Amino acid sequence: MLYTFFTRSLFLVFVAVLVVYNSTSLPAQAANIDPYIARYLHITEPIALDMDGQGNIRLFSPSELSIGKQLFENNCINCHVGGATLPDPQVSLSLKTLAGAKPPRDRINALVAFMRQPMTYDGSQETYWCRQLSPNFLSQQQVESLAAFVLTAAQKAPGWGTENF
Numbered sequence: 001m002l003y004t005f006f007t008r009s010l011f012l013v014f015v016a017v018l019v020v021y022n023s024t025s026l027p028a029q030a031a032n033i034d035p036y037i038a039r040y041l042h043i044t045e046p047i048a049l050d051m052d053g054q055g056n057i058r059l060f061s062p063s064e065l066s067i068g069k070q071l072f073e074n075n076c077i078n079c080h081v082g083g084a085t086l087p088d089p090q091v092s093l094s095l096k097t098l099a100g101a102k103p104p105r106d107r108i109n110a111l112v113a114f115m116r117q118p119m120t121y122d123g124s125q126e127t128y129w130c131r132q133l134s135p136n137f138l139s140q141q142q143v144e145s146l147a148a149f150v151l152t153a154a155q156k157a158p159g160w161g162t163e164n165f
Contacts, residue, residue: 034066043154049148051108058108060148061094068149071142075131076150083153083161087129091121094161098140106154112140113146 015116037043046059060068072080077088083093084114091097105114118130133143154159 001037030090032066033062034069035067037062037065040158041152043072043152043156047152049108050153051105053104058144058151060145064151065144065149068145068147071146074148075133075146079129082159083130083157087119092161093150093154095151098151106151108144108147108151111150112143115143115147129142140150 002090004018043062043065046061047065048057050056051058055146080093085091085093091101095106098104098111101114101121103110105111115130118127118132119125120127133146138146
């Protein structure tokens with residue numbers, strides 16, 4: 001079992017390196033837009049994302065998603081390669097898993113709340129597995145861009161947060 005975990009982790013790291021290498025070696029589609037956003041997430045125009053599950057939406061531009069991707073790479077990718085969660089492989093960043101959390105984390109505001117104060121999957125206590133993103137560390141707009149990237153990748157990236165790529 002430990003061998004399987006390390007083999008899977010090594011594979012996910014390899015996939016992440018390939019994605020980062022390929023996305024940085026391609027010409028940018030437009031200024032400040034990461035090629036990964038257009039090529040793999042197929043985002044070239046602003047997209048509407050659910051803020052709270054009550055009909056409130058916000059448009060996120062490809063540039064904002066690019067900022068979110070960069071923040072993900074700088075703060076999250078060590079544990080969340082390809083949407084997996086290396087410290088706890090049972091809790092990925094797939095939409096199904098995010099929706100099943102207590103409280104659900106499949107909306108922008110809910111994911112931002114989690115990033116501001118990380119809780120265990122069942123919501124029973126704080127967790128230190130995930131970095132707390134205080135307002136002094138990242139602004140509200142930055143954390144929303146990060147959440148928008150995670151949710152968009154969960155919706156559109158093949159294999160994001162799944163066991164099978």
